[in-house]
Each structure stands twice: as structure tokens, then as C-alpha cells.
Amino acid sequence: MTMNRTHEMVSRLKSLQASTPDIEASAVVSVDGLIMASALPNDVEEDRVSAMSAAMLSLGERIAIELGRGTLDQVFIRGEHGYVLLMAVGTEAVLTALARKEAKLGLVFLDMRRTAAELARFV
Amino acid sequence: MPTVKMVISGAVNAGKSEFIKTISEIEVVSTERKATDETSLIKKETTVAMDFGRIAIADDLILHLFGTPGQKRFDFMWEILSEGMLGLIIMVDSTRPDTFRETIRIIDFFNSYRETPYVVAANKQDMENAWSPEEIRLALRLPKAIKVIPCTARDKQQVKNVLLELLYSVLAAAEE
Numbered sequence: 001m002t003m004n005r006t007h008e009m010v011s012r013l014k015s016l017q018a019s020t021p022d023i024e025a026s027a028v029v030s031v032d033g034l035i036m037a038s039a040l041p042n043d044v045e046e047d048r049v050s051a052m053s054a055a056m057l058s059l060g061e062r063i064a065i066e067l068g069r070g071t072l073d074q075v076f077i078r079g080e081h082g083y084v085l086l087m088a089v090g091t092e093a094v095l096t097a098l099a100r101k102e103a104k105l106g107l108v109f110l111d112m113r114r115t116a117a118e119l120a121r122f123v
Numbered sequence: 124m125p126t127v128k129m130v131i132s133g134a135v136n137a138g139k140s141e142f143i144k145t146i147s148e149i150e151v152v153s154t155e156r157k158a159t160d161e162t163s164l165i166k167k168e169t170t171v172a173m174d175f176g177r178i179a180i181a182d183d184l185i186l187h188l189f190g191t192p193g194q195k196r197f198d199f200m201w202e203i204l205s206e207g208m209l210g211l212i213i214m215v216d217s218t219r220p221d222t223f224r225e226t227i228r229i230i231d232f233f234n235s236y237r238e239t240p241y242v243v244a245a246n247k248q249d250m251e252n253a254w255s256p257e258e259i260r261l262a263l264r265l266p267k268a269i270k271v272i273p274c275t276a277r278d279k280q281q282v283k284n285v286l287l288e289l290l291y292s293v294l295a296a297a298e299e
Contacts, residue, residue, distance in 0.1 A: 031156040032169055033196055051196040055172035058154035066152070092157060 005122045009037035012122075016115045022103035023111070024082075028119055029053045029094045036093060036123070053096040057086050074109065087112050090120040126185040128207050129289065131174075132229055133214035134222040135193035136165050138246040138276035140174050142214060143190045146282045147176025162194065171197065173204055178286070186286060195225075201232060210293045211241035212285060214276070215263070217253035223262045230263070240296040241269065244285045248273040 013026045017039055027038035027046070033054035035046045060075040075086040082101040085108065089095050095116045099108050131139045144151050154172035162169045174190030189204045191197070205211070211233055215226050233239065243265060245256045254262070256271040265271065272288050274281040 030159045031171070032158050032160065032162070033171055033194070034160055047196050048199065051171075051194075052199060054156065055154070055192075055197065055200055058156055058172045062152060062154060092159075 006037050009119055009122050010039060012115055012118050013037060013039040016097070016111055020108055020111045022099050022108055023097045024100055025098040026115075027053070027096045028089060028123070029096060031057070031092055031094065049096065053086055053094050057088065057094045060086070061088075074112075083108075085109070085112060087116045089116045090123050093119070093123040095119060124179075124183060124185055126187055127209050127290075127293075128187045128189065129210045129212065129286070130189050130191065130204055130208045131212045131214060132191040132201060132233065133193060133212075133244075134216065134225040134229065135162050135169065136219075137193065137214035137216045137222070137226075139190040139193065139214050140170055142212075142244070142246070142276040142282055142285075143174045143176040143188050145276055145279050146178050146286070147188065148179065149177050151176045160194070169193070172200060180283075180286065180290070195228075198232065201229075202236060205233060205236060205239070208239055210289045211239045212289055213241055213243045214246050215243060215259055217245045217247050217255075217259060217273075218250045220254065220262065223259070227263055240289070240292045242285065242289045242292055243269060243271045244274050244276075245271055246274055246276050249275045 009028050016026055017023050025040045027040055028036040029050040030036055031054055033051035035050045038046055056075055061072040064072040077084040083099040085097045087095045097112055131142055133139055152175040154170055155168040156171045158169040170192045176188040179185050191201050191204050213230055216222055245259050247253055256273045260271045270288055272285050274285050
């Protein structure tokens with residue numbers, strides 16, 4: 001991947017976080033679990049987040065189909081301290097976002113979807 | 124009917140997914156995705172979460188088979204999938220000695236996590252350049268008590284044989 005593409009993706013992630021401050025961190029990951037671009041805090045281990053995102057998305061896709069819910073739209077995880085949200089970027093990547101627990105999810109999803117559509121051009 | 128959980132692990136491209144597909148009586152739950160790392164040099168797709176298959180052994184025992192991803196970055200799945208397992212199969216690509224070191228690391232990972240009876244399946248024995256089970260035992264520095272079973276993951280009978288050998292090892296360990 002060229003630096004330029006990575007750079008473009010990182011700038012999309014940064015503008016996602018700027019326009020939706022409820023999103024604290026975000027990353028684009030290949031479907032086999034490798035980091036493509038990220039705007040994550042320093043204490044987050046990129047490699048693990050990437051692999052986990054890919055595993056989670058694949059299970060989500062599989063279970064949605066298996067249980068007759070059709071194509072997966074998003075994976076939504078709520079923890080005590082906030083959310084982990086996953087969305088496919090085209091067919092070969094995943095957008096992962098961490099949101100704080102007060103986040104307005106409607107807005108977060110809307111912005112994530114827009115960003116995913118933009119990112120799909122670079123993957 | 125009692126069900127027993129078995130985990131199939133091993134390095135990338137050892138034949139874990141194929142092993143489960145060969146023997147499962149249900150459609151395998153698989154999570155293969157396009158490979159973009161060095162794995163893509165040897166195969167198009169790779170498991171990113173797990174494989175799940177099921178087979179009834181005799182009339183009164185059901186095996187649940189969970190296959191892991193091979194890459195180290197998915198080691199959290201190794202941990203998750205090994206929860207509650209009774210036995211472990213370590214698959215080895217007998218034609219790729221360059222993966223033996225990684226195989227040792229995977230065995231160590233599972234052993235340090237919890238002591239579970241395991242066997243080593245020396246896969247791809249139908250290939251000309253395959254190392255013999257004895258050579259693989261030496262290369263992996265396996266203790267005498269650990270069985271190294273030759274197999275070809277495409278062959279149902281041989282896969283079944285590996286599962287039976289593992290069951291015997293599990294039973295023997297239970298009697299100790």
C-alpha cells in the first residue's frame with residue numbers, strides 16, 4: 001500500500017473523530033486482520049485490535065446469514081465504559097470505532113457510514 | 124448424548140480447516156477471508172476467527188471440533204476457543220520444515236495456558252517431500268508420550284483415525 005493511500009485514510013479517520021467527538025478512536029483494518037490506517041490512542045495495541053476486528057466482523061457476518069438476518073450491516077458492542085462499533089468498508093476492509101458511553105449513536109452510525117463509503121475508494 | 128470439545132490448531136496452512144471440512148457431518152461454520160499478508164503467497168483465503176464442525180463417533184459420543192486461525196495475531200482466538208476443551212490436535216504441514224519452529228511455539232502456548240492431552244497430526248503425508256512422523260517428532264522435540272499420527276487431511280478415514288487416537292489419549296490421561 002502506498003503511503004499516500006494510508007495518509008488519505010488516516011485523514012478520513014481524523015475528520016470522522018473531529019466531526020463526532022464521541023468517537024475516541026478509529027481504525028481501518030483488512031478483513032484478514034492487518035492494520036491499514038489508524039487513529040488510535042498510544043495505549044491501544046494496533047495489531048490486536050486489528051485481528052479482533054476482523055474476527056468479530058467475520059463472525060457477525062456469518063451469524064447474520066446463518067440466522068436469516070441477511071447481509072451484515074454493523075457489529076455493535078456495548079461495555080460498561082462505552083462502545084465498540086464495526087462496519088464493513090467495501091468487501092476487503094473493516095472500519096472499527098471506539099465511542100464513549102454518552103455517545104449519540106444515531107450520529108455516530110451516520111458518520112461512520114459516510115466515512116466507510118469514502119474509505120472504500122482507498123481500500 | 125455426551126459432547127466433547129476438541130480444538131484443532133497449528134501454523135498457517137497446516138490443513139486445519141480442511142481437516143474439519145473433511146470429517147464434519149454438518150456444514151462447517153467457517154470464517155475464511157482473503158489473505159493480504161505473507162499467507163497470500165501460499166493460499167488465497169485464511170481463517171480469521173474459527174471453524175466449527177461436528178461428528179458423531181459411535182452412537183453415544185459427539186465431537187465438537189473447533190479450528191483456530193494459524194497466525195499469531197489471532198492468539199486471542201486460541202485462548203477463547205480452548206475454553207473447556209478436552210483434547211487438542213496440533214496440525215503440522217509435513218512438507219514445510221520452516222513452520223516447525225512456529226508449531227513448537229503454538230504447542231508451548233497451549234501447554235502454558237492449560238495442560239490438555241494432545242496429539243500431533245503430521246499432515247500432507249501424500250506429498251513426496253513430506254517428513255516422516257518420526258522426523259517430525261525429533262524436529263518438534265516432542266516427549267515420547269505424545270503421539271505423532273501420519274495423515275492426509277483430505278482423507279476421511281485418516282482424519283477419523285487422528286480423532287480416535289486423540290480420544291484414546293484423553294481417556295488415558297483421565298485414568299492417570
